[in-house]
Amino acid sequence: MGETQKKTKILSIENLVIKFKLRGQVLTAIRDISLDLYKGESLAIVGESGSGKSVLVKSIMGLLDKNGYIDQGKILYNDNDLAHFSTEKDWLKIRGKEIAMVTQDPMTSLNPLKTIGKQIEEAVVLHQGLTGKDAYEKVLQLLRDVGIHDVEKRYKQYPHEFSGGMRQRIVIAIAIACNPKVLICDEPTTALDVTIQAQILQLLKNLQEKYLLTTIYITHDLGVVAKVADRIAVMYAGDIIEYGKTDEIFFNAKHPYTWALISSLPQLGVKGQELYSIKGTPPNLFKEIQGDAFAPRNPYALKIDFVERPPYFKLSETHFAKTWLLHPNAPTVEPPETLKKFFEEGREYANG
Amino acid sequence: MQMADREVLVEVKNLNVTFGKGKNAFEAIKDVSFEIYKGETFGLVGESGSGKTTIGRAIMRINEVTGGQILFKGKPINGKISKDWDREITQKIQMIFQDPMASLNERAKVDYIISEGLVNTKKFSNEIERQEKVRNALLQVGLLPEFASRFPHEFSGGQRQRIGIARALVMEPEFIIADEPISALDVSIRAQVLNLLSKLQHENNLTYLFIAHDLSIVRFITDRTAVIYKGNIVELAETEKLFSNPIHPYTRALMSAVPEPNPHNERSKKVEIYDPTQHNYEANPPSFVELEEGHFVLANEEEIARYRETQKMGVTS
Numbered sequence: 001m002g003e004t005q006k007k008t009k010i011l012s013i014e015n016l017v018i019k020f021k022l023r024g025q026v027l028t029a030i031r032d033i034s035l036d037l038y039k040g041e042s043l044a045i046v047g048e049s050g051s052g053k054s055v056l057v058k059s060i061m062g063l064l065d066k067n068g069y070i071d072q073g074k075i076l077y078n079d080n081d082l083a084h085f086s087t088e089k090d091w092l093k094i095r096g097k098e099i100a101m102v103t104q105d106p107m108t109s110l111n112p113l114k115t116i117g118k119q120i121e122e123a124v125v126l127h128q129g130l131t132g133k134d135a136y137e138k139v140l141q142l143l144r145d146v147g148i149h150d151v152e153k154r155y156k157q158y159p160h161e162f163s164g165g166m167r168q169r170i171v172i173a174i175a176i177a178c179n180p181k182v183l184i185c186d187e188p189t190t191a192l193d194v195t196i197q198a199q200i201l202q203l204l205k206n207l208q209e210k211y212l213l214t215t216i217y218i219t220h221d222l223g224v225v226a227k228v229a230d231r232i233a234v235m236y237a238g239d240i241i242e243y244g245k246t247d248e249i250f251f252n253a254k255h256p257y258t259w260a261l262i263s264s265l266p267q268l269g270v271k272g273q274e275l276y277s278i279k280g281t282p283p284n285l286f287k288e289i290q291g292d293a294f295a296p297r298n299p300y301a302l303k304i305d306f307v308e309r310p311p312y313f314k315l316s317e318t319h320f321a322k323t324w325l326l327h328p329n330a331p332t333v334e335p336p337e338t339l340k341k342f343f344e345e346g347r348e349y350a351n352g
Numbered sequence: 353m354q355m356a357d358r359e360v361l362v363e364v365k366n367l368n369v370t371f372g373k374g375k376n377a378f379e380a381i382k383d384v385s386f387e388i389y390k391g392e393t394f395g396l397v398g399e400s401g402s403g404k405t406t407i408g409r410a411i412m413r414i415n416e417v418t419g420g421q422i423l424f425k426g427k428p429i430n431g432k433i434s435k436d437w438d439r440e441i442t443q444k445i446q447m448i449f450q451d452p453m454a455s456l457n458e459r460a461k462v463d464y465i466i467s468e469g470l471v472n473t474k475k476f477s478n479e480i481e482r483q484e485k486v487r488n489a490l491l492q493v494g495l496l497p498e499f500a501s502r503f504p505h506e507f508s509g510g511q512r513q514r515i516g517i518a519r520a521l522v523m524e525p526e527f528i529i530a531d532e533p534i535s536a537l538d539v540s541i542r543a544q545v546l547n548l549l550s551k552l553q554h555e556n557n558l559t560y561l562f563i564a565h566d567l568s569i570v571r572f573i574t575d576r577t578a579v580i581y582k583g584n585i586v587e588l589a590e591t592e593k594l595f596s597n598p599i600h601p602y603t604r605a606l607m608s609a610v611p612e613p614n615p616h617n618e619r620s621k622k623v624e625i626y627d628p629t630q631h632n633y634e635a636n637p638p639s640f641v642e643l644e645e646g647h648f649v650l651a652n653e654e655e656i657a658r659y660r661e662t663q664k665m666g667v668t669s
Contacts, residue, residue: 011595030426048540164400193399194565194567194610194611195399195605195609195625197607197609198611220538220539222539223611223613226611226612226613226619227615227618227619229613250613250614261539261540262559262613263541264539264540264542265613266546266568266569266573267612268613271592274547274550275547277540277546277547278544326406346616349617
């Protein structure tokens with residue numbers, strides 16, 4: 001990891017603000033986010049439900065709900081600003097072909113009335129321009145790539161004849177069928193059993209290498225993140241509050257929310273004692289948020305946290321965090337004891 | 353370990369649950385036996401379809417038992433039982449459900465949701481007492497008594513799960529079956545609900561059957577754990593023992609698959625894959641054997657000998 005690779009930006013989000021109109025009110029789901037995605041990397045976006053992680057990637061795919069709109073900012077991909085795409089025709093150039101998505105629930109994302117072979121072939125015909133026998137062969141190839149055996153027989157089967165893990169493999173095959181550059185995996189394993197989860201994550205990692213994909217994982221499971229991510233962005237209330245390389249987030253996190261997120265893992269708990277828990281609930285996004293959105297739940301909050309929104313403070317070339325605690329004039333605050341131990345152990349691994 | 357002295361609250365003996373009849377019969381639970389001691393948290397882990405929920409539902413008497421017995425405080429609760437005993441166990445055994453979005457009546461106020469059980473069993477003498485009970489239940493789970501007049505849709509997932517817990521508590525149960533109680537909740541809320549469950553256990557002297565698929569949570573909250581695979585318990589031990597020294601190949605595979613929140617461990621570890629054909633059970637059928645005190649494994653004679661061997665090497669070091 002130490003060597004400096006020449007990193008090329010493949011996707012760049014600049015000052016993005018996304019709003020939703022809901023019952024006469026306006027909800028700000030994404031509050032001024034900037035994020036770069038580099039070619040070949042695997043970026044994990046971590047956050048709770050409602051933090052805006054799904055909205056963010058939906059906006060990249062042009063799949064925002066009808067009442068949602070991009071208020072300002074840019075989404076730059078290949079000299080195109082996706083934020084200005086308005087027609088379905090525009091989006092079809094990007095969606096699937098350039099950026100594909102694997103969704104959470106394999107039970108609902110497949111068409112129950114069509115054989116899985118036909119469903120994959122649809123994508124092959126549409127995006128790769130193959131027909132007839134070529135398309136068929138390609139589908140079989142894809143099925144083999146995602147680890148399905150007995151492909152000729154499987155081609156003719158319907159989704160209900162597959163288990164959850166197998167269905168997720170098929171969803172992945174459909175996404176790969178378009179030969180995308182970027183693959184977005186929205187909670188790809190949440191609906192699956194642990195043993196299957198491990199297999200699917202391994203499959204995604206293998207495919208990333210084979211097809212030279214850039215991947216974005218959206219998840220709330222830090223275990224999944226630990227396995228697959230090169231970089232992590234932590235989201236809270238529509239903002240990326242900290243981002244950095246995987247090691248930097250796991251073992252040197254600086255934002256109190258990231259601390260809280262890691263501390264509340266049961267793996268860090270001591271049996272018989274209370275598990276660390278974040279008090280309160282996330283903020284109401286219908287209201288304008290003053291200062292740091294996490295401040296009301298943050299035991300380390302400073303006065304300024306309630307007044308002014310913190311900028312990014314630079315911790316390394318790759319690691320940034322939005323918290324006033326990193327301001328040179330701020331008091332030094334140590335993370336909770338159990339977390340400190342976790343950090344230290346982790347750093348030993350990193351160096352050893 | 354003075355396990356033998358501990359009071360057994362729930363005993364499951366050779367439980368068999370079969371769905372369907374004749375050609376379509378499906379044996380969801382095959383000859384499962386275990387005991388739950390008073391005051392402990394007993395974990396039941398397994399993948400979807402393993403039968404863990406079916407066991408919970410069998411104890412709740414939602415699923416009919418095909419064979420075997422379930423005893424509560426030494427008395428059978430399945431089959432023909434007296435009306436009084438039936439009423440008593442309906443109160444003493446309560447359940448917390450997985451999905452707080454689906455398990456609360458959308459059209460009823462919280463007050464009604466919580467006191468429905470009370471009304472059905474006439475567990476109060478007058479209206480004031482009923483209100484008092486609802487109020488106490490709400491306070492116990494960390495909600496405000498005013499919430500009684502609201503509808504479920506006004507609450508967040510974590511709050512709704514608390515309402516579900518209050519509904520169980522109001523019956524003054526001794527035994528609570530929690531079926532994946534935090535799987536549907538957000539990470540930061542999970543910790544709150546886990547802490548609440550532990551707090552209530554101490555305050556009300558409760559015994560839990562904790563059904564889950566997330567092993568890290570099971571490790572944190574349970575005292576003893578049973579691993580279930582396709583309707584059979586394959587391993588049962590004290591939780592720490594089970595996690596530090598898993599013996600059955602399925603348990604080992606399950607544990608190796610759990611993602612660890614540590615990038616270095618996670619990437620260097622090897623995921624074991626369980627192959628059920630590795631057992632030679634046709635010729636040499638397995639039984640549920642106590643390998644060391646309180647640590648049971650499903651194995652046949654040849655396997656037991658092998659496990660004992662590895663056990664010695666592992667433990668003495």
